[in-house]
Amino acid sequence: MSGSAVNVPFLNLPAQHAPLKAAILEQMGKIFDNAGFIGGPNVTGFEEEFAAFVGSPHCVGVCSGTDALRFALTGLGVGHGDRVVTVPNTFIATTEAISQVGASIDFVDVEHDTALMDPQKLSDHLAAVFGKGPKDRRPKAIAPVHLYGQCADMTAIMELAKRYELKVLEDAAQAHGATHRGGSAGTLGHAAGFSFYPGKNLGACGEGGAVTTADPAVAETVRVLREHGQAVKNIHILEGYNGRLDAIQAAILRIKLPHLAGWNEARRAHSAKFDAAFAGVRGIRPITVKEHNVSSRHLYIVHVKNRETFRDTLAANGVGVGMHYPTPLHLQPCYKGLGLGAGSFPVAEELCSSLISLPMYPEMTQEQVQKVIDVSIKAVGSA
Numbered sequence: 001m002s003g004s005a006v007n008v009p010f011l012n013l014p015a016q017h018a019p020l021k022a023a024i025l026e027q028m029g030k031i032f033d034n035a036g037f038i039g040g041p042n043v044t045g046f047e048e049e050f051a052a053f054v055g056s057p058h059c060v061g062v063c064s065g066t067d068a069l070r071f072a073l074t075g076l077g078v079g080h081g082d083r084v085v086t087v088p089n090t091f092i093a094t095t096e097a098i099s100q101v102g103a104s105i106d107f108v109d110v111e112h113d114t115a116l117m118d119p120q121k122l123s124d125h126l127a128a129v130f131g132k133g134p135k136d137r138r139p140k141a142i143a144p145v146h147l148y149g150q151c152a153d154m155t156a157i158m159e160l161a162k163r164y165e166l167k168v169l170e171d172a173a174q175a176h177g178a179t180h181r182g183g184s185a186g187t188l189g190h191a192a193g194f195s196f197y198p199g200k201n202l203g204a205c206g207e208g209g210a211v212t213t214a215d216p217a218v219a220e221t222v223r224v225l226r227e228h229g230q231a232v233k234n235i236h237i238l239e240g241y242n243g244r245l246d247a248i249q250a251a252i253l254r255i256k257l258p259h260l261a262g263w264n265e266a267r268r269a270h271s272a273k274f275d276a277a278f279a280g281v282r283g284i285r286p287i288t289v290k291e292h293n294v295s296s297r298h299l300y301i302v303h304v305k306n307r308e309t310f311r312d313t314l315a316a317n318g319v320g321v322g323m324h325y326p327t328p329l330h331l332q333p334c335y336k337g338l339g340l341g342a343g344s345f346p347v348a349e350e351l352c353s354s355l356i357s358l359p360m361y362p363e364m365t366q367e368q369v370q371k372v373i374d375v376s377i378k379a380v381g382s383a
């Protein structure tokens with residue numbers, strides 16, 4: 001054992017829920033008693049409150065972050081035969097959404113220091129496909145991922161989108177409360193998808209998601225899609241989905257939302273301690289957060305050389321770790337048909353083989369933060 005004997009689980013949702021349990025159970029009881037499980041004041045109330053938190057004119061609650069991305073793409077006019085540019089080092093939901101609206105996935109590589117979409121590579125890629133070659137290689141949209149809670153370079157991405165007349169969908173599933181040059185994640189592109197999966201910075205006690213957008217037409221399409229394509233009852237103007245945010249999840253999210261800013265601050269405080277402790281430690285290098293970004297610190301990620309040994313040492317000392325994500329999407333079996341072998345996106349591939357996620361949640365105690373630091377430094381053999 002290294003440092004204190006305290007264990008540090010990778011995530012500790014019961015610790016977040018303990019002080020909120022009575023309020024959550026009370027709301028669940030009320031909804032159970034009036035059987036208003038679908039729609040109603042908690043859903044509209046949460047949509048208004050989350051729109052205000054993000055600073056977006058519209059928020060539409062949906063069943064998951066994946067639905068949010070899928071519905072938002074349709075709302076942006078992306079469908080069969082279109083191409084959408086995204087990154088290979090994301091959760092598969094990003095690319096599922098692209099494929100499931102009938103579009104093709106068009107990967108570009110990422111920056112080594114942030115693990116985010118590389119604006120230079122995006123620029124080169126767009127210049128190439130809009131320059132020469134068949135028109136059907138030209139994308140219709142870009143879906144940057146605000147990975148680990150840090151916004152992609154939306155200034156550069158929006159400039160390119162304007163130049164080539166592309167729509168931009170932010171994958172903000174990990175970025176509730178993050179900012180880029182003072183603008184909030186969820187207001188930087190043409191639409192954004194958030195996830196309220198339980199472990200996210202704002203998590204439901206089940207599934208949930210939301211689309212934010214400044215475009216009322218996009219919001220309306222998402223509203224219709226989540227409701228089996230009905231604008232009014234029994235008239236299906238589209239073939240839609242069963243994709244609603246349910247009332248119990250909305251009520252729980254309303255209880256949690258007022259805590260989100262404080263929880264994000266706590267994550268940033270823990271991250272600052274990690275950053276300071278790891279500065280100059282050979283063999284361990286945290287992901288860079290650019291000075292013009294405020295990260296929601298959904299995950300705290302470090303590069304290490306020998307990831308398996310590092311992981312085993314942490315586990316042996318009672319510290320949980322994760323990997324986000326060990327295999328880049330272009331090398332996943334389901335995307336074999338894209339014909340993109342190893343070496344296609346070398347930066348993403350290198351990151352996927354060396355990144356490891358340390359425990360990161362607001363409720364970590366100072367003793368737990370110190371334990372993660374001590375064990376990590378020991379694990380890279382620098383202690």
Ligand SMILES: Cc1ncc(COP(=O)(O)O)c(C=O)c1O
Pocket residue numbers: 064065066067090091093094145171173174194195196197208209
């Ligand atoms: C980057 C990213 N995109 C999309 C999603 C999908 O969200 P959900 O699990 O709510 O469908 C997630 C979360 O799982 C995610 O991390």
